[in-house]
Amino acid sequence: MKLDPRTKLYMILVVSAVVMMSATTPLLWTVRIVITMIPIFLLIGEKKYTSAFGFMFLYAAAMVLTFCFVSESSTTFFKNFVTGYTGIIVQFMPCMITAWYVVRTTKIGEFMSAMQRMHLPDGITISLAVVMRFFPTIREEYSSISDAMKMRGIAFGGGNAAKMIEYRMIPLLFSCVNIGDELSAAAITRGLGGKVKRTSVETLKLRITDWFFITLFTAAAVVFILFKYVL
Amino acid sequence: MSEVTPNSNRLKAKDFITVGIFTAIIFAVEFVCGMLGFIHPFIVASYVVMIPLVGAIPMMLFYTKVQKFGMITIMSVLIAIIMFVMGMGYLGAPLIVVAGVIADLIARSGKYKSFKKTMVSYGVFCLWICANYFPVIITAESYRKSLIDEGYSAEYCNNLFLAINYKTIGVLLVLCFVFGCIGAVIGKAVVKKHFEKAGIV
Incomplete structure (x- = not known):
């Protein structure tokens, strides 16, 4: 259905x-x-x-x-x-x-065209679509990072809270920034942010x-x- | 990240995507810290310390990518929407958006370059965390009753209201701001250590 x-x-x-x-x-x-x-x-x-x-x-x-x-x-x-x-x-x-x-x-395409039909501003539509798409990505990236750390034998950053956060946050941010760049390139290829009103299949x-x-x-x-x- | 010609102040698709990504990260931070809060109500009160400090790292990276007015505002609107969708109510929404707009204006007055302005701006932005407490304060009596109806123990509730009420909210707001500023300094150092050396910023 x-x-x-x-x-x-x-x-x-x-x-x-x-x-x-x-x-x-x-x-x-x-x-x-x-x-x-x-x-x-x-x-x-x-x-x-x-x-x-x-x-x-x-x-x-x-x-x-x-x-x-x-x-x-x-x-x-x-x-x-x-x-x-x-x-x-x-x-x-x-x-x-x-x-x-x-x-x-x-x-995402359905979501975008629905938001467009409801006349929501582009900024909210695009950002929300990215957030929606990004939550699963963060989880995936995070579990890969945990795996990588396990392989190197870093479990909890030696019990140091600051280290614990640093070891997880920094790699996560790195990969998120890279994914973001790729995402922007893909979006621009698809004509997002152009002056013409987008149509949808x-x-x-x-x-x-x-x-x-x-x-x-x-x-x-x-x-x-x-x-x-x-x- | 985005190439800005001095004249173009309009946000582009790229900027919206950046906002979306960092909003998702900030929310993941909030979510993890939020989970801890159910261990003991005093931890709920300590959100004002935890979230500004941990969230500072992605936010400082975000601030290096903000060059136009509106990005922080959109972020606050998105946070308000996600808070609502996650079932945390609409009472805090005005606070979140107002904090976002003011933070944006402060950062703009420093042309998104001055670190002092960025620090203050992040401190103000952190006030959105207090929106989590709004249901507790505004509807104190009925909220307490509803928590007990929903199975929270009386002790949990008593502690919760001991830590968060209309008297302490002022303190919590100030703490949010102070730890936001401290977090900004730490976050800036971390960003410098990891990202500027790697040439990402």
Whole structure:
């Protein structure tokens, strides 16, 4: 199933808005869980099984821990620790799943032409597209750097915090700067930043599925706000 | 990196790409430090020390590439957008953008060359970190309740509000600025040590 990038952006918007408001009643939790599950199912639909089930497992585990294990009276260090981590997962996981889904399934070209259609300024569009493309790159580069350091037997920079940061940050910056130069060259070749309005081979059209998801997410947001603040 | 003719003050595609790359790096730093904060609430308060110091290295490299007005502003807008997408709310967004614009103006007054101006500019830019605390301060009571509802322990919350409230936010802002300036000096030294010698800058 292919969704329009604009639908995906709308999904992000709704999920982050809903997550910001705390869920207090079972109904609100249900709404929250439902809108978290939708991107997971969409990921499954895109055959991204590993990430989908990984997210699902993590979210479910955090939920179970939060509800059964941790309570207001938990005081020990270990419990605080668990509380913190389950808290962060329950709080931020929905956003991350949605963002992950969007980043993984949207081609940069689609994203650019969607942003252009929404008349956002070029600066924001290009920079955001680069950020989107760059997060996975940073992770890849970082793991290569760790591998290289392991091969030379540098584990933690000798326990020196400043060294630890320096050993990781500097190579990372070097490779990022180089990738950036290559990226600019590629972008200019494709006519980015020219004076003429760019055309795109991707035709964007809101299909029935798009309207379905837009309606669904709007409904979820409305229900959430209604039951939290009005009723 | 970019060749600037004196007359062209318009940002080009290349500049936007630079902004995007460095925003991603800064955010990776913020993300790693943010993870630590869930160990103990006092670490949340120490973001104002950690992030300016660690983030200074990429930012000082970024400042060497900034030559036109708007790049730091765009960066702050992007940070605000990513913060929202990551579920950290919109309350801090005005602070982030205002800090970005002021930092940009300060750096421009030094024509993006003067190190003193850059230092102050980075200090001001670091104030965006305090946007992380805004939900804690502005909606203190309901935020506390929501944290407990969501399973944080009462002790975590008490410590969190002990460390961060409307009385300490002033101190936190000042700390952000001070450590931003210190970070700028360190970052400058690191950039000089590694990048200027390698001829990248």
